Amino acid sequence: MSLLEIKNLSVEIEGKKVLNGINLKIEKGEVHILMGPNGSGKSSLIMTILGYPGYKVCAGKITFDGIELNSMPINERAKLGISIAFQTPPEIRGVKLRDIIRISGGKSLWNPQIEPEEEFATPLLKKVGLEPAQFRDRDINVGFSGGERKRSELAQIFASNPKIMILDEPDSGVDIDSLKTIGIDLGEYIKRHNCACLIVTHYRHILPYLNPTQAHVMCGGKVSKSGSPMEIFTRIEEKGYCEYLGLCPPGIKEEIERELVIKN
Amino acid sequence: MNWKEELNKKAADVQDKPALLGPDVDMKQFKGQSLPGQTLTGQDFQLPQDVAAWVKTVGINPDEDSRSGTFFQQDHSVIFACRKKEIEGVEVMGTPQAIKQYDWLKNYYWKAVAVDTDKYTSEAETHQHPGGYFIRTKPGARLTLPVQACLFIGTQGLLQAVHNIIIAEKNSELHIITGCTTHPQVKKGMHIGISEFYIKKGATVTFTMIHGWAEDVEVRPRTGIIIEEGGTFISNYICFKPVKSLQMYPTSYLVGENSRVRYHTLIYGLGNSLLDVGSRAVLSAKGARAEMTSRIIGQDSARIIARGHLVGEFPETKAHLDCRGLLLSSAAQIHSVPELEAKTQGCDLSHEAAVGKIEEAQLCYLMSRGLNEDEATALIVRGFLDPEVPGLPEHLKQEVRKTIELTSEKVM
Numbered sequence: 001m002s003l004l005e006i007k008n009l010s011v012e013i014e015g016k017k018v019l020n021g022i023n024l025k026i027e028k029g030e031v032h033i034l035m036g037p038n039g040s041g042k043s044s045l046i047m048t049i050l051g052y053p054g055y056k057v058c059a060g061k062i063t064f065d066g067i068e069l070n071s072m073p074i075n076e077r078a079k080l081g082i083s084i085a086f087q088t089p090p091e092i093r094g095v096k097l098r099d100i101i102r103i104s105g106g107k108s109l110w111n112p113q114i115e116p117e118e119e120f121a122t123p124l125l126k127k128v129g130l131e132p133a134q135f136r137d138r139d140i141n142v143g144f145s146g147g148e149r150k151r152s153e154l155a156q157i158f159a160s161n162p163k164i165m166i167l168d169e170p171d172s173g174v175d176i177d178s179l180k181t182i183g184i185d186l187g188e189y190i191k192r193h194n195c196a197c198l199i200v201t202h203y204r205h206i207l208p209y210l211n212p213t214q215a216h217v218m219c220g221g222k223v224s225k226s227g228s229p230m231e232i233f234t235r236i237e238e239k240g241y242c243e244y245l246g247l248c249p250p251g252i253k254e255e256i257e258r259e260l261v262i263k264n
Numbered sequence: 265m266n267w268k269e270e271l272n273k274k275a276a277d278v279q280d281k282p283a284l285l286g287p288d289v290d291m292k293q294f295k296g297q298s299l300p301g302q303t304l305t306g307q308d309f310q311l312p313q314d315v316a317a318w319v320k321t322v323g324i325n326p327d328e329d330s331r332s333g334t335f336f337q338q339d340h341s342v343i344f345a346c347r348k349k350e351i352e353g354v355e356v357m358g359t360p361q362a363i364k365q366y367d368w369l370k371n372y373y374w375k376a377v378a379v380d381t382d383k384y385t386s387e388a389e390t391h392q393h394p395g396g397y398f399i400r401t402k403p404g405a406r407l408t409l410p411v412q413a414c415l416f417i418g419t420q421g422l423l424q425a426v427h428n429i430i431i432a433e434k435n436s437e438l439h440i441i442t443g444c445t446t447h448p449q450v451k452k453g454m455h456i457g458i459s460e461f462y463i464k465k466g467a468t469v470t471f472t473m474i475h476g477w478a479e480d481v482e483v484r485p486r487t488g489i490i491i492e493e494g495g496t497f498i499s500n501y502i503c504f505k506p507v508k509s510l511q512m513y514p515t516s517y518l519v520g521e522n523s524r525v526r527y528h529t530l531i532y533g534l535g536n537s538l539l540d541v542g543s544r545a546v547l548s549a550k551g552a553r554a555e556m557t558s559r560i561i562g563q564d565s566a567r568i569i570a571r572g573h574l575v576g577e578f579p580e581t582k583a584h585l586d587c588r589g590l591l592l593s594s595a596a597q598i599h600s601v602p603e604l605e606a607k608t609q610g611c612d613l614s615h616e617a618a619v620g621k622i623e624e625a626q627l628c629y630l631m632s633r634g635l636n637e638d639e640a641t642a643l644i645v646r647g648f649l650d651p652e653v654p655g656l657p658e659h660l661k662q663e664v665r666k667t668i669e670l671t672s673e674k675v676m
Contacts (some may be wrong), residue, residue, distance in 0.1 A: 049556050050628075050632055052628055053624065053628070065289055073631070073636070073637075074628055074631040074632050075631045075632075075633075075634050075635055075636050075637075075640075078631070078632055078633060078634045079634055083632075084632055086629070090623065090625040090629050091631070092626050092644060092647060093647055093648065093650070094629075094646065094647020094648055094650035095630075095644065095646075095647040096643075096647075096648070099643075100630070103630070103633045103634060103635060103643075104633045104634065106634060109643075141646070156633060160633070160634070248430060264595060
C-alpha cells in the first residue's frame with residue numbers, strides 16, 4: 001500500500017475539466033517533482049489532494065495511508081499528515097505567526113499566563129531563519145517578503161510533523177542564499193523523518209538538496225511523462241515543454257494558426 | 265430665569281423633535297420611576313455578587329483593583345462615586361452634585377452638545393431623576409490608572425438618562441473605562457447618555473467605552489468633545505452584545521493647534537440589532553489631526569451603519585478614516601458611510617473602506633493547518649477585532665484585550 005495513491009483521478013471546476021485521469025503513487029520517504037507548463041493542472045492536483053472547495057472529483061479516488069480522501073474536509077486531511085507550503089499564502093490581519101505555527105503543531109494559541117515565554121513556535125522560527133523576536137508577533141504574511149513567506153510556510157510544515165509535505169514552488173521569488181537555507185532545511189527534515197514530498201517547481205536549483213526520486217510532467221490535466229528528474233529537467237531545458245511533450249499546450253496551437261491565417 | 269431654568273425651557277421646547285438619524289423611539293413606553301437612592305462615598309465599593317460578576321464583562325472591576333476611582337449608577341441611583349483615598353488630583357462625583365458644588369460648571373454644561381439637539385437631549389435635561397458622572401483632573405495631574413464608571417440598568421422597562429461631564433485640566437492625563445449594561449434579567453429599557461469632554465491645553469484623555477446591553481434596549485448617546493491646543497482624545501468603543509437600536513455620532517471639535525483625536529470602534533452586531541454608529545471630527549486649528557478606525561462584524565440579522573465624517577475647516581490639518589466590515593451571515597447588513605468635507609484648501613482628508621465576507625482563501629489556509637471551519641472563522645474574527653489602539657497605555661491595552669476575551673467568549 002502506497003502512502004499516497006491517486007487512481008484515475010478526474011476533476012472539474014465549475015463544469016470545466018481540469019484533471020483528466022491522473023495516476024500517481026508516492027511511497028514513504030520518496031521525493032517527487034511535479035512539472036508542467038502554466039495551466040497544465042499542477043495546482044489543481046495539489047488543491048484536490050488538499051480538499052479545497054470547488055475542485056469536484058468526477059472520477060477516480062485519492063487514498064492516503066489506506067484511507068480514502070475524496071469527501072474528507074481540508075482539516076481532516078491535514079490531521080492525517082498532509083501538510084502544504086503554499087506559493088502565495090494569504091495575509092490574515094490579527095492572526096499571529098506564532099499562533100498559526102502552534103495550530104499547525106496541534107497546540108492552542110499562545111497564552112502568556114500559562115506559558116510566559118513562548119516555547120513551541122520560537123525554536124521553529126529560529127530553525128527556518130526567522131528572528132523570533134521580530135516575527136513571532138507579526139500578523140501572518142502581512143508585509144512579509146517572498147523569502148520570509150517561504151520560511152514561515154516551512155516553519156508551519158515542520159510544526160505539523162507531516163507524513164507528506166506538498167511544496168508549491170518553494171523556490172520562486174527566493175534569492176540564492178535563501179534557496180540554499182530552505183533546501184538544506186528541507187533535505188535534512190525529509191531524511192530524518194523519512195517524510196514523503198511532492199514538489200511543484202520549474203527549476204532544478206533546489207533538487208541537489210532534496211535527492212528526488214521521480215519527476216512527472218503534466219500537460220492538459222494529465223501526467224504526460226514520468227522518469228528520472230535530472231534527465232527530464234535536462235531535456236526540458238534544452239527543448240522547452242512544447243517540443244519535449246510533442247505538442248503545444250491546449251489552445252496555443254490553434255491561436256498560432258489563427259494568427260497565421262489573419263496575417264496571410 | 266436662571267441658567268438652569270433657561271436650559272430646561274430650551275429642552276422642553278424640543279421634547280418631540282426626532283433625531284436626524286436612527287429609528288424614532290417612543291419614550292412613553294419606558295418607566296421613569298425607581299427612586300434615586302443614597303450616594304455612598306468614603307466607604308468600600310461593594311456590589312451584590314451577581315452584579316459584580318456581570319459588570320466585569322463591561323470592564324468594571326468590582327474590587328477596584330488597578331483603578332483610580334469608581335462611579336457606579338444603578339437605574340437613577342448613584343451607588344458609589346469616589347476616587348481612591350491614595351489617588352490625588354482627580355474628582356469623581358455625580359453630575360447633579362457637581363452642579364450644586366461648582367457654580368462655574370454652567371460654563372461647561374451643554375456647551376459641547378446642544379441641549380436642543382433632539383428629543384433625547386431634551387429628555388436628558390428634563391428627566392425627573394438626572395444622573396451621570398463628573399470626572400475632573402486637576403492641572404498637571406497624571407493618572408496612570410483609569411477611573412471606572414458604570415451605568416447600570418437593573419429594572420425592566422426603565423429609562424435611564426445621564427449627563428456626564430469630563431474635564432481634563434491643563435497638562436493632565438486621565439484614563440476612563442465606562443461600562444454600560446443591564447442586569448442579566450432586564451431585557452427592555454432605554455439609556456440616554458450625554459457626555460461632554462473638555463480636553464484642556466496639553467491634556468490627554470483616553471476613553472474606553474464598553475456597551476453590553478440587552479436585545480430590547482434602545483440606546484441614544486450624545487457626545488461632544490472639545491480639544492484645546494496640544495490636547496489628545498482617544499476613544500475606544502466596544503459593543504459585542506445585541507441591542508434593539510443604538511444610534512450615536514460623537515463629535516470632536518479640534519479647536520486648538522496640534523490637537524489630536526483617535527477613534528477606534530469595534531462592533532459585533534448580533535441578533536436583530538440595529539446599530540447606527542459614527543464618529544465625527546471637526547478640524548478647526550492648524551496642525552489638528554484625526555484618525556478613525558472601525559472594525560465591524562455583522563452576524564445573524566444585524567444591521568450596522570458605520571459612519572465617519574471628517575470636516576476640514578483650517579489649512580494644515582490632516583485626517584484619515586479606515587472602516588472595515590465583515591459579514592458572517594447572509595441576513596446581516598453593513599452599510600459604510602464615509603464623508604469627507606474640506607471647507608478650505610490645505611486640509612488633507614482621506615478614507616478607505618472595505619466590506620465583505622471572510623475570504624475563502626483565508627479560511628482554507630487555516631483549515632489546511634488543522635482547524636475546522638468554525639475554529640478558523642473564530643480565529644479570523646478574533647484577529648479582525650484585535651484592539652491595537654495606538655496611544656492606549658500597555659496595561660490598558662492588555663485589559664481591553666482581556667475584556668474582549670471575556671465579552672466575546674459566548675459569541676465566538
